[in-house]
Amino acid sequence: MLSERQRLILNAIVDNYIHSAEPVGSRTISKREDIGFSSATIRNEMADLEELGYLEQPHTSAGRVPSTKGYRFYVDNLIKPHMLSDLELSKLKQLFAERIHHFEQVIDYTAQILSHVTNYTAIVLGPEIFEQRLKHIQIVPLNETQAVAIVVTNTGRVENKLIDLPQGVRPQEIEKLVNLLNSKLTDVPLWQLRQRLYQEVAGEMRRHVEQYEEMLQILEESLQRQEGERVYLRGATKIMDQPEFRDVDKVKDILELLEQNDQLVHLFGPPTEGITVRIGQENQLDAMKECSIITTSYYIGGKPVGTVGILGPTRMEYSRVITVLNYLAEGLSRMLTSQFEK
Amino acid sequence: MLSERQRLILNAIVDNYIHSAEPVGSRTISKREDIGFSSATIRNEMADLEELGYLEQPHTSAGRVPSTKGYRFYVDNLIKPHMLSDLELSKLKQLFAERIHHFEQVIDYTAQILSHVTNYTAIVLGPEIFEQRLKHIQIVPLNETQAVAIVVTNTGRVENKLIDLPQGVRPQEIEKLVNLLNSKLTDVPLWQLRQRLYQEVAGEMRRHVEQYEEMLQILEESLQRQEGERVYLRGATKIMDQPEFRDVDKVKDILELLEQNDQLVHLFGPPTEGITVRIGQENQLDAMKECSIITTSYYIGGKPVGTVGILGPTRMEYSRVITVLNYLAEGLSRMLTSQFEK
DNA sequence: TGTTAGCACTCAACCGCATCGAGTGCTAAA
DNA sequence: TTTAGCACTCGATGCGGTTGAGTGCTAACA
Numbered sequence: 001m002l003s004e005r006q007r008l009i010l011n012a013i014v015d016n017y018i019h020s021a022e023p024v025g026s027r028t029i030s031k032r033e034d035i036g037f038s039s040a041t042i043r044n045e046m047a048d049l050e051e052l053g054y055l056e057q058p059h060t061s062a063g064r065v066p067s068t069k070g071y072r073f074y075v076d077n078l079i080k081p082h083m084l085s086d087l088e089l090s091k092l093k094q095l096f097a098e099r100i101h102h103f104e105q106v107i108d109y110t111a112q113i114l115s116h117v118t119n120y121t122a123i124v125l126g127p128e129i130f131e132q133r134l135k136h137i138q139i140v141p142l143n144e145t146q147a148v149a150i151v152v153t154n155t156g157r158v159e160n161k162l163i164d165l166p167q168g169v170r171p172q173e174i175e176k177l178v179n180l181l182n183s184k185l186t187d188v189p190l191w192q193l194r195q196r197l198y199q200e201v202a203g204e205m206r207r208h209v210e211q212y213e214e215m216l217q218i219l220e221e222s223l224q225r226q227e228g229e230r231v232y233l234r235g236a237t238k239i240m241d242q243p244e245f246r247d248v249d250k251v252k253d254i255l256e257l258l259e260q261n262d263q264l265v266h267l268f269g270p271p272t273e274g275i276t277v278r279i280g281q282e283n284q285l286d287a288m289k290e291c292s293i294i295t296t297s298y299y300i301g302g303k304p305v306g307t308v309g310i311l312g313p314t315r316m317e318y319s320r321v322i323t324v325l326n327y328l329a330e331g332l333s334r335m336l337t338s339q340f341e342k
Numbered sequence: 343m344l345s346e347r348q349r350l351i352l353n354a355i356v357d358n359y360i361h362s363a364e365p366v367g368s369r370t371i372s373k374r375e376d377i378g379f380s381s382a383t384i385r386n387e388m389a390d391l392e393e394l395g396y397l398e399q400p401h402t403s404a405g406r407v408p409s410t411k412g413y414r415f416y417v418d419n420l421i422k423p424h425m426l427s428d429l430e431l432s433k434l435k436q437l438f439a440e441r442i443h444h445f446e447q448v449i450d451y452t453a454q455i456l457s458h459v460t461n462y463t464a465i466v467l468g469p470e471i472f473e474q475r476l477k478h479i480q481i482v483p484l485n486e487t488q489a490v491a492i493v494v495t496n497t498g499r500v501e502n503k504l505i506d507l508p509q510g511v512r513p514q515e516i517e518k519l520v521n522l523l524n525s526k527l528t529d530v531p532l533w534q535l536r537q538r539l540y541q542e543v544a545g546e547m548r549r550h551v552e553q554y555e556e557m558l559q560i561l562e563e564s565l566q567r568q569e570g571e572r573v574y575l576r577g578a579t580k581i582m583d584q585p586e587f588r589d590v591d592k593v594k595d596i597l598e599l600l601e602q603n604d605q606l607v608h609l610f611g612p613p614t615e616g617i618t619v620r621i622g623q624e625n626q627l628d629a630m631k632e633c634s635i636i637t638t639s640y641y642i643g644g645k646p647v648g649t650v651g652i653l654g655p656t657r658m659e660y661s662r663v664i665t666v667l668n669y670l671a672e673g674l675s676r677m678l679t680s681q682f683e684k
Numbered sequence: 685t686g687t688t689a690g691c692a693c694t695c696a697a698c699c700g701c702a703t704c705g706a707g708t709g710c711t712a713a714a
Numbered sequence: 715t716t717t718a719g720c721a722c723t724c725g726a727t728g729c730g731g732t733t734g735a736g737t738g739c740t741a742a743c744a
Contacts, residue, residue, distance in 0.1 A: 025707050038717050043708065061707050061723045101488075101504035140478040140494045148498050152482045156490050158502040162444050237601060240594045248590055252582045255597070259579060367736050380688050385737070403694045403736050 002052075002073070008035065009045050010054055011078040014066045018315050021243045023063030068280040068314070071292070075277050075318050082319040084327065091117045092324070096331050103127070103156050103340070108232050110308065110332055115235025118310055118321055123264060124232040126298070126306020127155060134188050137181045139174050141165065147174070149219075153190065155300070155340045163221070166214035177209050181219075194220055229306065231261040242313045244290065253287040258311075271297045271307050275322050280314045292316050296325050299333040300340055308332070344394075344415070350377065351387050352396055353420040356408045360657050363585045365405030410622040410656070413634070417619050417660050424661040426669065433459045434666070438673050445469070445498050445682070450574050452650065452674055457577025460652055460663055465606060466574040468640070468648020469497060476530050479523045481516050483507065489516070491561075495532065497642070497682045505563070508556035519551050523561075536562055571648065573603040584655045586632065595629035600653075613639045613649050617664050622656045634658050638667050641675040642682055650674070 002010065012032055016024045026042040029035055035042070046064055049055045054070035057063075066074065084092070095113045100106045107124050114122035132153040141147040144165070151159045165174075184200050185193065197219060206212045236258050245251050257263050267285060269276070278293045294316075295309035308329055310321050344352065354374055358366045368381040368388060377384070388406050391397045396412035399405075408416065426434070437455045442448045449466050456464035474495035483489040486507070493501045507516075526542050527535065539561060548554045578600050581587050587596075599605050609627065611618070620635045636658075637651035650671055652663050 023707090027707075039707090040709095040717050040719090041715085044716090047709075057708090059724065060709095061705095061725070063707065101506070103504070135484055135490075136480075136482040138478075138480055138482075138492070140480075142477055142494075142496060142498055146498070148477075148494050148500060150480070150492060150494070150500060152484075152490050152492070152502075154484060156484055156488070156502075156504045158490060158492060158500060160494075160498075160500040162498045234601075237594050237597045240590050240597075246590050248582050248588050248593060251590060251593070252579050255579045255582075259576075365736090369736075381736095382688050382690090382738095383686085386687090389738080399737090401695065402738095403696075403734095405736065 002049075002054075005037075006045055006049060007078060009042060010049055010066075010070060010073065013046075013049075013055065013064060014070060014074040014078070017066055018317055021315060023058055023065050025063035028063070066314075068282065071279045071314055071318075072282075075279065079319045079322070082317075082323040084323060088117050088324065092328060092331070095328070096335055101156075101339075104230070106332075106336070107230075107306070108234075110328070111232040111234035114308065114310065114324070114328060115238060118312075118317075118324055119235075119238055119241065120310045120312035120316060120321065121236050121238050121258070122232075122234045123268070123309045123311060124306065125229040125265065125268060125309075126232075127157070127229070127300070132157065132190050132305075134185050134190060134193060137178060137185065139163075139178050141171060141174060151190075154187075155305075163218050166211045166218070169211055169215075173210055177205070177215060180204060180208065229265060231264050233258060233261075233264070239291075239311070239313070242315075244313055244315065250290070254291065257285065257287045267293060268295055268307050268309055271295075271304050273297065273304075275325060277318065277322075290314055292318075294318070294321050294325060296329045298329045298336065300336045302337075305336070344391075344396075347379075348387055348391060349420060351384060352391055352408075352412060352415065355388075355391075355397065355406060356412060356416040356420070359408055360659055363657060365400055365407050367405035370405070408656075410624065413621045413656055413660075414624075417621065421661050421664070424659075424665040426665060430459055430666065434670055434673070437670070438677055446572070448674075448678070449572075449648070450576075452670070453574040453576035456650065456652065456666070456670060457580060459666055460654075460659075461577075461580055461583065462652045462654035462658060462663065463578050463580050463600070464574075464576045465610070465651045465653060466648065467571045467607065467610060467651075469499070469571070469642070474499060474532050476527050476532060476535060479520060479527065481505075481520050483513060483516060493532075496529075497647075505560050508553045508560075511553055511557075515552055519547070519557060522546060522550065571607060573606050575600060575603075575606070581633075581653070581655070584657075586655055586657065592632070596633065599627065599629045609635060610637055610649050610651055613637075613646050615639065615646075617667060619660065619664075632656055634660075636660070636663050636667060638671045640671045640678065642678045644679075647678070 009029060012029050012035055013024050016028060026039040026046060029042045030037055030039040046055060050057060050064065053067060054073060055064040056067045058065060091113060095110060098109065100109060107126055111122045111124040114124070132155050134151065135154045136152040138150040138152075139147050140150065147163055147165055149161050149163050181201060184204070185196060188196050202216060205216060209215060236255060239245050239254060240251055245254075263285070267283065267288065269278075275294060275296045280292060281289050283289070283291065283293060290313060291311055292314045293309055293311050295307050297304040297307050299305060308325060310325060312321070351371060354371050354377055355366050358370060368384040371377055371384050372379055372381040388397060391412075392399060392406065395409060396415060397406040398409045400407060433455060437452060440451065442451060449468060453464045453466040456466070474497050476493065477496050478494040480492040480494075481489050482492065489505055489507055491503050491505050523543060526546070527538060530538050544558060547558060551557060578597060581596060582593055587593050605627070609625065609630065611620075617636060617638045622634060623631050625631070625633065625635060632655060633653055634656045635651055635653050637649050639646040639649050641647060650667060652667060654663070
């Protein structure tokens with residue numbers, strides 16, 4: 001367990017390093033107002049903290065830098081709440097002032113604002129498809145052999161897929177089928193769709209629809225491909241503002257990762273209640289070993305539907321970002337709930 | 343006008359620089375098989391070429407580097423057709439082998455393959471909305487006050503928009519309206535929709551639909567917002583493989599530009615028949631002054647629907663990229679035509 | 685007259701070396 | 715227990731010399 005003084009010093013070092021990006025020496029710390037000890041005392045404590053694994057030394061005659069463990073302790077125990085500045089507040093409020101109807105635009109704009117306010121990369125996932133319910137299904141024939149299947153959810157999200165029609169199917173047949181599907185499947189959660197398709201629709205279909213076999217298969221296929229979450233990425237280049245990422249190779253690793261949307265979902269892990277912080281090597285992916293990721297969930301009517309997150313260097317302003325994320329996720333949830341709940 | 347020998351030398355210099363990324367000296371050139379002159383002769387010619395503006399010298403005791411004018415002459419007059427290697431061919435054919443139904447997926451996959459084959463950044467725009475025709479329109483009420491308006495085009499593209507309903511509108515009204523719209527507007531090109539809405543539907547609507555005014559306004563709004571072209575960007579990080587972009591600041595300028603989709607449309611300019619090459623400062627945007635962009639159009643049934651392009655350093659393999667783009671655009675056009683034409 | 689060998693010159697890149705200074709660990713005194 | 719003092723470490727910075735690729739110019743050559 002760390003002594004009170006050790007905590008004080010660790011806190012001072014992390015704070016300082018976050019803002020300077022330079023290894024911090026004992027003198028710098030001893031001159032801080034909140035510290036009343038000489039540099040020599042600090043040096044002793046620093047040596048101890050290093051032995052305990054909270055600090056690291058780039059080389060013998062340099063100051064100390066927090067280790068992953070150091071940041072972890074800082075985030076878990078030392079962090080002080082950040083007060084949002086007027087500027088931050090006014091930027092954030094832009095989002096809520098805007099009256100955007102389109103779900104995807106709201107989310108995209110959220111990511112944009114978030115990156116702009118924090119000066120880090122913003123990533124927003126959402127919405128979790130399996131929380132959504134079917135509102136309407138439609139099949140639009142394009143020509144003899146092709147059609148578009150369209151699924152609309154209660155949140156106003158529209159998924160569509162091009163499908164091949166069985167030979168010689170008649171428009172009336174399709175219409176009949178669509179009516180059947182809508183009467184049976186409306187308000188069913190998306191993840192149950194395939195199951196319910198067999199339970200409740202298949203029997204009826206066999207009786208009323210020609211080419212029952214083919215159509216069923218096509219339907220299943222088109223319901224299956226609902227992608228999971230969509231990824232909204234903004235401010236990816238912000239990472240290059242950080243002095244520790246002045247190196248093209250480092251940046252490249254990170255941006256390449258960000259280019260692959262599927263990897264991002266991995267990075268975020270399962271949605272959790274409240275703020276989650278992943279620091280440096282705590283992220284499995286190697287390219288992220290010098291980055292931290294802070295995430296939280298947003299809700300519609302109390303149900304989590306997606307995740308918002310910030311990606312920055314391990315040396316990121318944890319306190320500020322956490323406050324911003326909390327504020328934003330709460331506001332976003334309120335906004336979405338009032339707009340999209342049932 | 344350049345002499346035959348000057349062309350030969352300019353060609354050799356550009357070729358060499360493209361592959362080495364180092365300023366080329368007279369000795370290097372004189373040793374090439376296709377050149378039969380001593381380094382001294384080459385030096386004289388190089389001095390002339392520099393005076394004429396085709397070459398530049400980073401500093402006195404360095405070799406020469408092609409200027410924008412030099413590249414331009416190379417591209418217009420000297421380039422030799424590139425033979426696609428087996429590897430390139432097999433990668434390109436992956437695209438045509440795949441049987442993807444979804445338009446957007448085809449385009450996205452195209453960008454992916456293109457970047458992978460060329461090792462440069464690939465950008466694909468499309469499809470041009472105004473070439474598409476309305477296939478089906480649908481309005482799905484979500485609750486008392488909101489609905490989703492969905493527009494399906496003949497290429498299978500689906501656009502959707504959340505709309506506010508006028509107070510107290512009845513579902514039957516909406517159904518009536520949708521039927522009316524579909525019967526009047528099917529097969530109308532998207533760009534004519536608004537106009538035709540007034541010409542052909544408004545009168546009928548007034549007679550048959552309650553809350554005529556509000557609905558008309560809402561409809562117009564929802565048809566209006568059809569975004570122009572979509573942008574598919576792949577391999578943005580490839581630029582960092584280039585030795586002249588080892589500098590984070592340069593890379594940042596470029597990637598920031600690429601993050602803004604609207605800027606990209608600018609960059610491509612209006613679609614043209616055949617290959618277009620924009621070299622260095624020929625691009626208006628300052629961040630692009632060390633980049634070249636090669637574009638060409640792709641077609642559905644003989645009509646241009648979008649643009650594919652490659653972004654690389656000015657020192658890019660023009661010949662190879664042009665061949666790849668030609669081959670790919672042709673194949674893509676064939677593929678899309680067989681799949682989507684009316 | 686065009687080409688080429690030869691040569692002096694230029695200049696970025698590289699290397700070694702000395703210096704500087706921020707920061708350390710240790711010791712001894714307060 | 716704290717702190718002043720001091721020797722020590724080592725990256726960063728700066729400077730002079732060397733190297734070598736490449737040039738322009740001149741004079742000889744075919």
